[in-house]
Amino acid sequence: MRFVDEFRDAALAEVLGREITALCEPGRHYKVMEVCGGHTHTIYRYGVQDHLPEAIELVHGPGCPVCVIPMGRVDDGIAIAEREDVVLTCFGDMMRVPGGRGSFLDANARGADIRMVYSPLDALRIARQNPDRQIVFYAIGFETTAPSTALTVLRAAAERIENFSVFCNHVTIIPAIKAILDSPDLRLDAFLGPGHVSTVIGCRPYEWISRDFGMPLVCAGFEPLDLLQSVYMIMKQFAEGRAEVENQYGRVVQYDGNPVALKVLSDVFTLRPFFEWRGLGSIAHSALQLSPTYARYDAELRYELPGVRVADPKACQCGEVLKGVLKPWECKVFGTACTPETPIGTCMVSSEGACAAYYNYGQYAKQRLSLEVLQ
Numbered sequence: 001m002r003f004v005d006e007f008r009d010a011a012l013a014e015v016l017g018r019e020i021t022a023l024c025e026p027g028r029h030y031k032v033m034e035v036c037g038g039h040t041h042t043i044y045r046y047g048v049q050d051h052l053p054e055a056i057e058l059v060h061g062p063g064c065p066v067c068v069i070p071m072g073r074v075d076d077g078i079a080i081a082e083r084e085d086v087v088l089t090c091f092g093d094m095m096r097v098p099g100g101r102g103s104f105l106d107a108n109a110r111g112a113d114i115r116m117v118y119s120p121l122d123a124l125r126i127a128r129q130n131p132d133r134q135i136v137f138y139a140i141g142f143e144t145t146a147p148s149t150a151l152t153v154l155r156a157a158a159e160r161i162e163n164f165s166v167f168c169n170h171v172t173i174i175p176a177i178k179a180i181l182d183s184p185d186l187r188l189d190a191f192l193g194p195g196h197v198s199t200v201i202g203c204r205p206y207e208w209i210s211r212d213f214g215m216p217l218v219c220a221g222f223e224p225l226d227l228l229q230s231v232y233m234i235m236k237q238f239a240e241g242r243a244e245v246e247n248q249y250g251r252v253v254q255y256d257g258n259p260v261a262l263k264v265l266s267d268v269f270t271l272r273p274f275f276e277w278r279g280l281g282s283i284a285h286s287a288l289q290l291s292p293t294y295a296r297y298d299a300e301l302r303y304e305l306p307g308v309r310v311a312d313p314k315a316c317q318c319g320e321v322l323k324g325v326l327k328p329w330e331c332k333v334f335g336t337a338c339t340p341e342t343p344i345g346t347c348m349v350s351s352e353g354a355c356a357a358y359y360n361y362g363q364y365a366k367q368r369l370s371l372e373v374l375q
Contacts, residue, residue, distance in 0.1 A: 007223030008046065016228040017051035023235035024055045031057050031187060032234060033324055035177065036194035037064030037352025038222050044361040046224040052231065059186070059324035062176045063194050065141045066093050066350035067322055068277045071310035073169055074099025077138050080167060080303050081112040087130065088114045088167075089123040090138035096349050100310035120152035120166075127156075127164040136299045139168045144196040146170040146288060147261040150268035153290065153297050167299040168289050171275065173197050174205055175286035179277075181213055185325045190234045192227065193219035195249045200265075202257025203247050210243040221249040268294055276309065278346060279319025318345035321354050328355040335359060 024030070034040055040060050043049055049058060062068055078101055081088035088104070095104045095116060104114045117123050120137050127135035139149040149166060156164045173194060180186065193206055198219045206217045216237040220230035230248045237244060247253055268291060275287030290298040312318065315333045320326040328334050328347065338344040340356060347355035 004223065007221075007225045009225065012225055013048075013051050013228055016225070016232055017053075020051075020056070020228070020232050020235050021053040023232070023239045024053055025238070029055055029057065030189045030235075030238070031059050032190045032192060032231065033059045033061045033180070033188050034192040034220075034227075035061040035063040035173065036192075036196065037067065037350065037354065037357075038196065039063075039192055039194070039220060039227060040354050041352065041357045041361075042222055042224060042227060044357045048224050048227050051228060056231065056235075058192075059188065060321060060327075060354040061180065061191075061324055062277065062280060062322045063142070063173065063197075064322075064347070064350050064352040064354070065145075065171060066097055067318065067346040067353050068171060068176070068279070069094075069097065069140065069169060069346065070276045070278045071099045071312060072276070072306075072308050074103070075101050075310060076305045076307065077104065077167060078102075078107045078112065079306050080136055080299060081107055081114045082110075083134075083303070085132075086113070086134045086136055086303075087126060088112070088136050088138060089117045089126060090114065091118075091140060092116045093350050093352075094138060094140060096343065097346050098343060098349070100308075120149050121155070124152055124156055124161065124164055127161050128159075131163055133163065134302075135164050136303075137164070137166050139166050139170055141170055142173050142194070142197045143170075143200040143265070146269065147200060147258075147264050150264045153268050153294050154264070156297060157294065162296075165297050165299040165302050166290060168269075168287075170269070170288040171277070172271075172286055172288065173201070175283045176277065176280065177206075177209065179280050179283050179286075180323060181209070183323060185320075186323060188215065188324075190215050190238075191217040192230050192234075193217050193245075195219060195221050195226075195253065198247075198249065198253045198257070200258050200261045203245050203253065203255045204257070206245045210245055214243045216243050216246070218246045219249050219253050221252065267291070278312065279322040313344055316345040318347045318355070321345075321347050328358040331355070 123137040218230040269288040317331040347353035
């Protein structure tokens, strides 16, 4: 790859679209889930769906880490931040996520000290600079960002920085996909595997999907032609009667993953027995917590937390969107009461949220226009 324009060539997109159409079985409808929120934004930013035949429907999945955080975990973070000696740090897309007691921005307005950082190492730097205060990093993300949190914990241990801790909300992708497949609400035919997560875990952990469910999965990159080629690879499997795990994103993803990152994860973290996901409920062994070796850096052990489960607003249907049951524009409050400026649900807040993708790239207007024409 020399220039990003090579992966955004409209002429090549048209060629791929024709070849994909030629592989479709007459009269058959295909539902393909893109697990990653980054894929969703590429699809609607560049009009990838416009190059696909009507027989292929792309369905959004639970691959947005901010979107799946339940409201109760936001409230737990606020409870930590409201302690006088604490500075809570987090990534920018967490600042506006609504909890039962408002967002982190709301908590800041009430007097809490919550600061945006670009890396957990930024939080560790703040801890060095403020030895008289406790610095807590609100860790969030799939296996993509978990290694950076793990390495920061190792750095804190090596430097014996004791005023630093982690409120761990890292989740894992495989149990979420399993929960989707076990759901009676949705029928799927194939998956576009998450590219960022796969740079860490590789493609091998997805083999059970093709083996046990007979579904193709292709680990896809994030440019428009990456996604179109990945759909082509899926359709070629259908045409040839195969169901396998393939890797389109070979320039970044290794089939067996990143061994160094995987070792760091296994050294620092252990699996939680259960973790609540927004829209998916409680899923066994689907999230990480600090291992006993590094428990002294675990904010959940250091501070007393409310730990209260908070129900989503009744008007919000983020759960159904995350499971792929609803399109964002089918939610009753989408684009009216719920906008990026006044979000009710997480899918409208996050830079990877499906609702934000629809709203920002005009899909809401397009779908409304289609309904008006039908009426």
